[in-house]
Amino acid sequence: MVQGAAPAAVARAAVALADELADAAIAGDRRALARLLTAVENRTPVAEAAMRRLYPMAGRAHLVGITGPPGSGKSTLVAALIAEVRGAGRPVAVVAVDPSSPITGGALLGDRVRMQAYAADDGVFIRSMASRGHAGGLASTSTAAAAVLDAAGFDLILLETVGTGQSEVEVAAAADTTVVLEAPEMGDEVQAIKAGLLEVADLVVVNKGDKPGAQRTAAQLRAMLVATAVRDADPSRPRPKRPEVLITTAATGEGVPALLAALDRHRAAGREGVSAAARLARAEAQVWAIVTDRLRARLHDDANRGRTAATLEAVASHELDPYAAADVLLAGLADPDPE
Amino acid sequence: MVQGAAPAAVARAAVALADELADAAIAGDRRALARLLTAVENRTPVAEAAMRRLYPMAGRAHLVGITGPPGSGKSTLVAALIAEVRGAGRPVAVVAVDPSSPITGGALLGDRVRMQAYAADDGVFIRSMASRGHAGGLASTSTAAAAVLDAAGFDLILLETVGTGQSEVEVAAAADTTVVLEAPEMGDEVQAIKAGLLEVADLVVVNKGDKPGAQRTAAQLRAMLVATAVRDADPSRPRPKRPEVLITTAATGEGVPALLAALDRHRAAGREGVSAAARLARAEAQVWAIVTDRLRARLHDDANRGRTAATLEAVASHELDPYAAADVLLAGLADPDPE
Numbered sequence: 001m002v003q004g005a006a007p008a009a010v011a012r013a014a015v016a017l018a019d020e021l022a023d024a025a026i027a028g029d030r031r032a033l034a035r036l037l038t039a040v041e042n043r044t045p046v047a048e049a050a051m052r053r054l055y056p057m058a059g060r061a062h063l064v065g066i067t068g069p070p071g072s073g074k075s076t077l078v079a080a081l082i083a084e085v086r087g088a089g090r091p092v093a094v095v096a097v098d099p100s101s102p103i104t105g106g107a108l109l110g111d112r113v114r115m116q117a118y119a120a121d122d123g124v125f126i127r128s129m130a131s132r133g134h135a136g137g138l139a140s141t142s143t144a145a146a147a148v149l150d151a152a153g154f155d156l157i158l159l160e161t162v163g164t165g166q167s168e169v170e171v172a173a174a175a176d177t178t179v180v181l182e183a184p185e186m187g188d189e190v191q192a193i194k195a196g197l198l199e200v201a202d203l204v205v206v207n208k209g210d211k212p213g214a215q216r217t218a219a220q221l222r223a224m225l226v227a228t229a230v231r232d233a234d235p236s237r238p239r240p241k242r243p244e245v246l247i248t249t250a251a252t253g254e255g256v257p258a259l260l261a262a263l264d265r266h267r268a269a270g271r272e273g274v275s276a277a278a279r280l281a282r283a284e285a286q287v288w289a290i291v292t293d294r295l296r297a298r299l300h301d302d303a304n305r306g307r308t309a310a311t312l313e314a315v316a317s318h319e320l321d322p323y324a325a326a327d328v329l330l331a332g333l334a335d336p337d338p339e
Numbered sequence: 340m341v342q343g344a345a346p347a348a349v350a351r352a353a354v355a356l357a358d359e360l361a362d363a364a365i366a367g368d369r370r371a372l373a374r375l376l377t378a379v380e381n382r383t384p385v386a387e388a389a390m391r392r393l394y395p396m397a398g399r400a401h402l403v404g405i406t407g408p409p410g411s412g413k414s415t416l417v418a419a420l421i422a423e424v425r426g427a428g429r430p431v432a433v434v435a436v437d438p439s440s441p442i443t444g445g446a447l448l449g450d451r452v453r454m455q456a457y458a459a460d461d462g463v464f465i466r467s468m469a470s471r472g473h474a475g476g477l478a479s480t481s482t483a484a485a486a487v488l489d490a491a492g493f494d495l496i497l498l499e500t501v502g503t504g505q506s507e508v509e510v511a512a513a514a515d516t517t518v519v520l521e522a523p524e525m526g527d528e529v530q531a532i533k534a535g536l537l538e539v540a541d542l543v544v545v546n547k548g549d550k551p552g553a554q555r556t557a558a559q560l561r562a563m564l565v566a567t568a569v570r571d572a573d574p575s576r577p578r579p580k581r582p583e584v585l586i587t588t589a590a591t592g593e594g595v596p597a598l599l600a601a602l603d604r605h606r607a608a609g610r611e612g613v614s615a616a617a618r619l620a621r622a623e624a625q626v627w628a629i630v631t632d633r634l635r636a637r638l639h640d641d642a643n644r645g646r647t648a649a650t651l652e653a654v655a656s657h658e659l660d661p662y663a664a665a666d667v668l669l670a671g672l673a674d675p676d677p678e
Contacts, residue, residue: 295669326626
């Protein structure tokens, strides 16, 4: 039921629909763009055909990952950034990875509210994606969505995630520029999460700058980053080891122009090679997700389904260890026609 | 450098060391057990050899996933559960998936403190695992760790994760019994995360029961769960759709005996087949992680390394789309000797 297994007629129909939607999206049709993104989110054959068409047109946009713990004010900062970017007349798209449902998906209320505020503005496109699907899918789905938005002409794309899970952090870290948000006075568990987040940051933003302790939090972060830079000094790493620490108050817009300027500076630096590693990591995540999708489809196709189910049942009942099971399944994949 | 690529002598040494450590761990040697778990965490050849040996001995323990948003008091509840289980003279192990660092790993301070409290008690084993590694690795690594602890005689294993990321939720959801923690009066963003978490719950626990609003939160959760059960009624699903809602105050131990009793009831129900789906999901996650590890190793072995790197570079520079790249790599895998 995945790519490759579809009969020829279905595949042709998918290509025709993908071409039609891609042309319309490039011409500025927002409904066509939304339908393409739904196809990408659901990994349909239309998504494959659209990506084959649109991907070569992408690669121009600046991908900015924005992540941080719950309560750091990511959505408010994204809204403030949109206003700032629109004030400069530049188009901007947002892909918000939605944590509301790991199983069935869903959309945050706040996202729908933000959508409405820009419903009449063709220069803004906001899309939330559920963090569902098999492991590893989150990074590939959101970067594929970014490629579609890129091909459709959005020059700045913000990828917003809640930075508390491994997959969610990977999404933000695969951007050209990764912004990690903090807020003054967060709890202990959040502090622990924060230490991990800082490792992926190109820019650190202390939001809620009007709260007591914002300056102190920024100073602590700067000290922490200096200590880390000294500890981990490694000339072979392309990522600058000392991210700038900025203070914003997203609710009032204070500090947001400086943040946009910092993003643009980092983008310009990326043009000179700083983000090459991020681009390669994104490419690898996307290709790997497709490779594993196809292998998974082969393990469950008519020729292999029976053996796969029996092998997994044997592991579940502890009659077979997982390594022996992997040997069995890989042997089956190597022999495409076991009958 | 992964399994299968190691020269025969290295493989033999790994098997010898794994056998030695496995025998010692089964005999109660905690340092050997800790070394095995480190091997599992790092996916070394020793881990493979140990799993081949120990996995058939596992399958007896009750795996309990405990997850919830930051601030719901998971660590305190786990400590209270340990005390309760030890009071009944039963052994217990804890695998805490550590969110402190998605990149380099790390350990929460609180975990080390808890460790020390039970340093002299052979009936308790506490281990934190970093949530690093490739996507999908978290679930397979933590369930492999659980299998080692199971074979070593731990009859109750608690898998503790921060339930905010997709991978982290998957770890807890793959347990025989999944406990989702909530606390009264959490913020909006946390509420949104909560809705997704409830979908994987077998038991819902409102912790911090001494806080104002605990009873109201429990009542709201019960109403929410009834509404969800009505909406999603599906006789084909094995998981009971109406998880019990309990109230605990982990800091004082209030409600913890009732929680342990509920866990034991769910375990007994699982013996009659309720957790078969969880066992199959765990088996699939473990086998799939090994299959993909091996394929990844093949894509980077001597025969394929050059083509893989060139293909990914072409995708990164948008000369090739990711689907065409996947075709190239899969064709290479199908032909084991392209020279």
